[in-house]
Amino acid sequence: MLKVFNTLTGRKDTFEPLVSGQVRMYVCGVTVYDDCHLGHARSALVFETIRRYLEHAGFAVTFVKNFTDVDDKIIKRANEQNVSCDTITAKYIRAYYEDMGKLGIGHASVEPKATEHMADIITLIEALVQKGMAYDVAGDVYFQVEKYPVYGRLSKRKAEDLLAGARVEVDERKRNPMDFALWKGAKPGEPAWPSPWGPGRPGWHIECSAMSMRHLGETFDIHGGGMDLIFPHHENEIAQSCGATGKEFARYWIHNGFVQINQEKMSKSLGNFFTIKEIFEKSEWPGEITGEILRYFLLTNHYRSPLDFSDQALREAKYALDGFYDLFNRLKEPTTADGPVNEKLATALERTRPAFERAMDDDFNTPAAVAELQGFRSEVNKLLEAGLSANARQQVRELFRLLGSVLGLFQLEKWQFNVDLSDIGVKGLTEEQIKSKVEERNEARSKKDFARSDAIRKELAAQGILLEDRPDGTTRWKR
């Protein structure tokens, strides 16, 4: 039984989709005016993992993730660079796919853009105006918060409390400071679309309501995003969507915690963010490996907890993954063993998958799920000492592949062993140089010239290269 922490109810609810066997989910994507940072990656990864697990659990998932491509920040960026908004959004959508691709994060089922849903947006605003829940003032349209009596139910706030904050700049044209823009009349030079209220563009919140309802229906199962979107973004989405339809909007609200640097939120305004690009550029490992390390790092924290990013944390993730790939290598080694341990393995195989699924069923507890995989790894290593048949080894490999695929881990054929690092411009020895050193050392070893052999080992170690003599007489290296 899958339990999901629902921001709306404030507790873990049993997950039951509206239509049996089908899940419809919407996640707020990025505003495309800049490169993505690790926080965006976390959010994307969290919801991708949720989708993967739901599919693993047998649901047919329709996953919608939007791009916000009309926005003040985009306009500002375009003006700064003296290019069109389209140029900016096209550039950063491309960058988004590139960055997420490196992390192994795939596309959603539907990836709508606000600019392609103007008709839906306008229809929705018209419905709200007709119902008297929205009003227009000189080309702008505002949602009237007091017309939605349960406003604040997601963020657990009362309108009075919000006003007490007094950080809201009061716009004289609003009837109530809490009211928010559905449509913004265009100022000269701004991108604009025709509407019943004159040329303009949608407010931030309305696009998500329009696009989610267009692609998923008026009521759907899951709506997600970062914690910071709870208020005001998602609160406003609920108000305007429920206000327009009179029906429930999303049933389960899921929010991920932040990536932090030294206990502080990673954000653009604080300037303490790492873009995904930077992390890959600075990494001492090849791209695909860095991608998996990042995934592992992110997944070993629960999605609702804050997590601190650091070089040390990344290194630890690397070491942990090394352990798995070392096992996969052992599993591939030829064997004639066929011991009675195969029965013990059967028990371990039977136990691991349900244990993994129990962890994931508990609000997508990926750290606990990974711990199950670690436990299985350790068990298999012990059984390997005693001798596992080739067939048994294959079964182990398949289970790691299967459960790993839910988390997007363990899908690489080659880990760090003998890899060519030229693709990330690693300084130091080239693959060729290492190879010749290794050959030289093996010649020395065959002549029992261990002084020479150890000297070469030491020399390479100084370059960060670790040699490992395999049982079959070959030598591999890793960094």
Next chain:
RNA sequence: GGCGCCGUACCCAAGUGGUUAAGGGAGCAGUCUGCAAAACUGCGAUGCAUCGGUUCGAAUCCGAUCGGCGCCUCCA
């Protein structure tokens, strides 16, 4: 000022009322190895920020205190 979250070993991190508090990383000792690496074995919190309370029983519930963070403005 309002709302909310967090504080578990050297580090990271599960666990949120009931047998000996998961797991990873690092460390130390040993087995194996020409030496290493990997793997294996053993060692590590009588205690879960602090102090009270509820309970037969609490890291887990309640209260207070200390420390840190987030949202209330664009933000994953």
